[in-house]
Amino acid sequence: MIAHRLLHPQMVVLVTSALPEEKYNVMTAAWCMPASFNPPLAVVSISPLRYTHEIISKTGEFVINIPGVELLDVVKYCGSVSGRNVDKFEKTGITPIRGKKVKAPIIKECIAALECIVERSVNAGDHTLFIGRIADYWTREGVFKDAYTMRFRPLLHLGGERYCTIQEI
Numbered sequence: 001m002i003a004h005r006l007l008h009p010q011m012v013v014l015v016t017s018a019l020p021e022e023k024y025n026v027m028t029a030a031w032c033m034p035a036s037f038n039p040p041l042a043v044v045s046i047s048p049l050r051y052t053h054e055i056i057s058k059t060g061e062f063v064i065n066i067p068g069v070e071l072l073d074v075v076k077y078c079g080s081v082s083g084r085n086v087d088k089f090e091k092t093g094i095t096p097i098r099g100k101k102v103k104a105p106i107i108k109e110c111i112a113a114l115e116c117i118v119e120r121s122v123n124a125g126d127h128t129l130f131i132g133r134i135a136d137y138w139t140r141e142g143v144f145k146d147a148y149t150m151r152f153r154p155l156l157h158l159g160g161e162r163y164c165t166i167q168e169i
């Protein structure tokens with residue numbers, strides 16, 4: 001048992017980033033959380049080994065995309081190969097759409113997306129915490145009945161190769 005696994009399951013997200021000329025990248029992340037209501041902040045924890053780390057450090061922007069369970073294969077792929085070597089949008093067939101406030105794309109097949117502008121980055125051991133101000137957000141029509149009632153099944157990471165979803169009780 002790795003100690004970190006005690007903090008799982010964690011919701012899986014797809015973090016997108018963009019270089020000039022609409023060169024997009026996407027990576028899977030399970031270490032992501034809301035951090036402040038006012039101002040609205042969210043945090044992603046990303047290793048400096050990731051291409052995404054290099055892009056966010058350069059551009060100061062990223063989007064947190066929320067996939068449903070149907071995107072499991074995309075999540076696995078985007079969490080196992082680097083955008084340094086392949087175009088993961090092309091390989092997976094997911095569709096980038098323009099957000100309102102940042103150049104990083106929203107993934108059309110996702111349920112929701114948070115457009116973030118980096119306020120601060122903090123070294124945290126072998127990862128960096130990118131603290132992002134949520135400049136805008138998007139949800140697919142009909143997926144939320146209200147702020148708490150979801151009509152989709154989110155993907156949660158248990159650790160290793162294992163995933164689950166949730167059921168309201």
Ligand SMILES: Cc1cc2nc3c(=O)[nH]c(=O)nc-3n(C[C@H](O)[C@H](O)[C@H](O)COP(=O)(O)O)c2cc1C
Nearest residue numbers: 027028029030031046047050051052079081082083
């Ligand atoms: C379920 C899952 C969760 C992951 N969570 C993170 C994470 O929170 N932070 C991180 O740095 N890498 C995480 N990874 C690893 C990256 O997604 C992976 O190294 C990816 O290939 C990096 O892509 P890039 O080099 O194109 O940025 C995770 C992978 C998986 C499969």
